Amino acid sequence: MLLTFAADCDDSIPLRVVDHAALDAALADLSDAGRAWAQAQGFTAALGQVLALPDTQGAIAQVLVGYGTANARARGRFHMGAAAAKLPAGTYKIVAGLAGPDLEEAALGWLLSQYKFDRYAPAKATIAQLIAPEGIDAEKTAIIASAEALTRDLINTPASDMGPQELEDAARALSGEYGAKIAVITGEDLLTQNFPMIHTVGRASRRAPRLLDMRWGETGPLLTLVGKGVCFDTGGLNIKPGASMGLMKKDMGGAATVLGLAQMIMGLGLPVRLRVLIPAVENSIDGDAFRPQDILTSRKGLTVEINNTDAEGRLVLADALTYADEEMPALVISMATLTGAARVAVGPDIAPFYTDSDAAATALGMAATTVADPVWRMPFHTPYETLIEPGVADLDNAPGGGMAGSITAALFLRRFIDSPYIHFDIYGWQPVAAPARPKGGVGMGARAILAALPKLLDL
Structure with a gap:
């Protein structure tokens, strides 16, 4: 879905954003009748309050939007996206009340509020359009919003229409749009080309597993994005209960997010060599499914004891990370809907990440605040390494005990890479509708990464 601003026009409706502290001044600027x-x-400039002021003919002369207090705004984000949903049909232009990062967030939130997942049922048309505010990079904002829409569309599409082949099709379409190159290793070729754990996880499905490898850019540091593409996760022979399986179409949320981030990077023409690796599989149940207590040998040569077939994401990522590492990139970032433990730790609204670099963590934290894309650093706690060492093999894919599940999963992944590395354990789903974020698939962390890349890669 293309999300973009309206063209400037003479009959646009002025929109004034009113901070609660500036209410008296805003009212003083109005005509006596206004x-x-x-x-x-009863306009008090409360957060989200919208009031249309009529002209002498009964048409809308201008609109006031309450911006509330700083404390009220801190309880959420994209408040202008919520306001946009309340406005009558028309084309609007923000004329007062916002500047700098607040104006940029407002513009992005407005565009994101236009997103509708309408593949299977018609959606109500967006009627409140926004002219790009002066002082923002309108093209960049539209590119970011449209890339987020791609991520949402991919996650929202059910597994019946978003298997490994369809995920490959989406990656091919994106690469074609931006002149990228893509190579795909499928089915039994994964074994002959030494991606044994990707093959093992996906072999029970009639939809062949594959590794997608997209490249773009000729100069600059090599940035490799690795996204978990488990298009549906039954849990394998350790089958999930129904309540836990219900959202597993989103288990390819890491792949969807790195594709959205790739679209941002390519659309903005950043000076990097970009590589995107996506192991795309279904974790299904069949006579050929891998089993608890199996021991797998990874691409890196490390052996892995399978103690839960529902901890499959780290297996496919491990082979992809090893492959990424062979080129010694400047930075590798993996994104995956990897553990429920991460959701328990930080909830659905924050993207937790792991890195050994304090500088990278600082850059991500500062960027996240600027672009309203919250992230939180989690610890690569080395003393927990013993928890993923079962003795019978080099590594355990699902250590028992029920503690530190996100950390041990991250430590598992770290064993397969020596390059500078950041891992995101995201949720990829908006459980309750919020401003500019309808219930459903959502990108997490991509905008923070984009904003941090100049410092992460010394661009």
């Missing part, structure tokens, strides 16, 4: 109308309607 001020009387606002007071009669």
Whole structure:
């Protein structure tokens, strides 16, 4: 879905954003009739409050949008996205009340509020359009919003229409749009080309497993993005209960997010050599499914004891990370809907990440605040390494005990890479509708990474 701004026009409706502290000044700027109308309607500039002021002909002369207090705004983000949903049909232009990062967030939130997943049922048309505010990079904002829409569309599509082949099709379409190159290793070729754990996880499905390898850019540091592409996860022979399986179409959320991030990077023409690796599989149940207590040998040569077939994401990522590491990239970033433990730790609204680099963590934290894409650093706690060492093999894919599940999964992945590395354990789903984020698939962490890349890669 293309999310973009309206063209400038003479009949646009002025929109004034009013901070609660500036209410008196805003009212003083109105005509006597406008001020009387606002007071009669009880406009207090409360966060999200919207008031249309009529002209003498009864048409909308301008709109006031309450911006509340700083404390009220801190309880959420994309408040202008919520306001946009309340406005009558028309084309609007923000004329006062916002500047700098606040204006950029407002513009992005407005575009994101236009997102509708309408593949299977018609959606209500967006009727409140926004002219790009002066002072923002309108093209960049539209590229970011449209890339987020791609991520949402991919996650929202059910597994019946988003298997490994369809995920490959989406990657091919994206690469074609931006002149990238893509290579795909499929089915039994995964074994002959030494991706044994990707093959093992996906072999029970009639939809062949594969590794997608997309490249773009000729100069600059090599940035490799690795996204978990488990298009549906039954849990394998350790089958999930129904309540846990219900959202497993989103288990390819890491792949969807790195494709969205790749679209941002390519669309903005960043000076990097970009590589995107996506192991795309279904974790299905069949006579050929891998079993608890199996021991697998990875691409890196490390052996892995399978103690839970539902901890499959780290297996496919491990082979992909090893492959990425063979080129010694400047930075590898993996994104995956990897553990429920991460959701328990930080909830669905924050993207937890792991890195051994304090500088990278600082850059991500600062960027996340600037672009309203919250992240939180989690610890690569080395003393927990013993928890993933079962004795009978080099590594355990699912250590028992029920503690530190996200950390041990991250430590498992770290064993397969020596290059500078950041791992995101995301949720990829908005459980309750929020401003600019309808219930359903959602990108997490991509905008923070994009904003941090100049420092992460010394661009």
